[in-house]
Amino acid sequence: MVAICAIALGASLVVAALNLRYGIKERLARELRSYGANLVLVPRTEPFLKESDLVILEDKRLKDRIIGYAPFIHKVAKVDGKDVVLVGARFSQLSKISQWWQIEGRWPEKENEALIGTNAASKLGLRLGDRFSAVHKISQLSLSVTGLLHTGGAEEHQVLVRLETLQRLTLLDGFLTSVLVSSPAGKELEETVAILQKAWPQAEARTLLQVARAEEAILARLEIFLTLVSLLILTAAGLSVYATMSTAALERKVEMALMRALGGEERRVAWIFASEALGMGLIGGILGCAAGLLLSEIIGLSVFGSFIFPSLLSLPIGLALGVGISLFCSLWVVRRILALQPAVVLRGE
């Protein structure tokens, strides 16, 4: 029973470590995506991109590779006689790829509402709830401030309004100046760029190198760290199972000697103990795999707030650890005991 528990514990730790190794990397890659886009699509030759072409990003080849995207239109307008960059965006999409933005107030919901970067607000002397007018050429737009934006980036100098509002003001209905795209980092990002270039030839896909490289570095270090932790757990669990199984086998050395004294051949006696070890390894391994999966899901849920997709590789490795070490330890000890004359063991030496 103790041996089965040791095998189950060892296998569960290994399965949990392997699951987390794969799961955490994938989850973290997705988590990092919430800290901003890593790709930008800009017009290749024409001054604008067509809004209707956004359906390309919904294509099934790209859908799985894109975590989120946000179309933009940028135009300089006058507010209170001062030049300000007006940005038209779909706020529902923007909020998904800009989860780290801090907003004092709320996101705009209506057509005449705006989100103002803190620097722009200070330059224009605007506060939360204030109303102001934006002028572009002969068009004018009346807006109210629903939120002040802190990003630490260029957005703090801009005024963000709904995409359709700015398109109407600038008479650019159905046109975009850029699209920010968030895609998983690493090799996948390069593949996504290649697919995008083919699928949307009018757009040029540029990697935001600073973001992409930083992510790659973080993920690479994380992978090394998790691999080392998994190996450490694998070794510790292996040693623990080995110690328990060896002790269990040693405790039964009198039984082995008795079986030989009764005329049992070495290989027949070894087979009895090996099949027992195999059974224990299987039961312990299966229990350990189940417990390991559960453990990794509990950790995933408490750390990331969502389940981790189980790594298929972790189950055979966990089971192999249980069966392999159990069988190895048992046979190793059995062979050592069987090498002794039965009388020596029965004498208690």
Place this chain on the structure above:
Amino acid sequence: MEPLILLEELTKNYDGKVLALNRVSLQIYAGEWVAVMGASGSGKSTLLNMIAALDRPTSGSVRVDGEDVLSLSEEERARFRREKVGLIFQQFYLIPYLIALENVMLAQYFHSMADAREAAEALRRVGLGERMGHYPSELSGGEQQRVCIARAMINQPKIILADEPTGNLDAENEERVMEIFRQLHKAGHTLLFVTHDPQIGTQADKIIKLEHGRVLPTFPAKALRSI
């Protein structure tokens, strides 16, 4: 008549320090009941282990039922033990997680094929017909030793070797066990006992006395009984 057991110049030296047997020679014939007696450390159990092929001597020869035991490989020694020898131990050595019946069947399993009916019959013969479903921990010392006797007898060996078979038993159980041995002897079995108890030893046909690994002059037990 050729002896069933023939030992010549048998010597066993443990690590070059302890001389357990010193050039022991003796002959035991089929159907004899022989008691090997002597003080603790005189080499009695070592002698028994050599005859049972449970240990290897330093020098000398052991012939049992015409077979040179020392020339046998480990596999052949296992075959020799299961076919020719029935072993009874002072500590019983029953497998704790097997019931009495299964403990007897274990010897059958290594010999040929486990047969529950035959094993049950062997237990009935030693008076354990009602106790065969019990685990060793549920049996008294005397009952455990009778299971051990049934296990030793189940494959009908030519020789029964017993190491202090009554050493852990009270007087009542000792008598029950000895009665079984008397019956086995009457039935023609060859018995070789190791004991330090003169009362047990004198029930044998012949007593072999060991002292510091050497055999003292052998004499019939009758002579000792008459003193």
